[in-house]
Amino acid sequence: MVATLQGHKKDIKGIALPQGSDKLYSASGDGALRIWDCHTGQCVHEINLQAEAGSLISERPWVFLGLPNAVKAFNVQTCKDLHLNGSVGGQVNAIAIGNGMLFAGTSSGNISVWKGTDTESDPFKYLTSLEGHSDEVKCFVVGGQRLYSGSVD
Incomplete structure (x- = not known):
């Protein structure tokens, strides 16, 4: 073990x-997004999200954060901070990310879908909401041309 990061x-x-x-x-149920220096193990910045985080992933320079009724995206290279437009309920x-698309599963059982674009002004275009689960979506796997979702239902 190299370090224990404490603070959440x-x-x-x-x-x-x-x-x-x-x-x-790192994102936590305490409503904090913490940014840690990989060389020192120290927290260099803490952002109060004013809401409980539900998920956090990264893809290339982007960090995606799941919140109540929202997905936020941060580009660590350009410092661009986005609130993704679209229908997110819960x-x-x-x-998850796969095949050029971003998927967000919610407590209402819906899955919101965005497509990555090549435009700097709007890098993620909302496509649709997938319905079918009757309870919380908790996990995803993208395999080939398919999205597999796991739910409490």
Whole structure:
């Protein structure tokens, strides 16, 4: 073990190490997003989310954060901070990326879908909401051309 990172007051909902970054990101049920220096193990920044985090992942320079009724995206290279437009109903508990799309599973059982674009002004375009689960979506796996979702139902 290299280090123990301490500071969150509730359960960790996600840890992300974005490509090309020397910072580790962690989100918790305590409503905090912490940014850690990978060389020192020290927390260098804490952001009060004003809501419980439900999930956190990274893909290339992007960090995606699941919140109640929202998905936030941070680009660690450009410092761009986005609130993704679209229909998100409930706490976002699971996020996955595959085939150029971002999937967010919620406590209401819906899965919101965005497509990555090549435009800097709007890098994620909302596509649709997938319905079929009757309870919380908790996990995803993208395999081939399919999305597999796990739910409490």
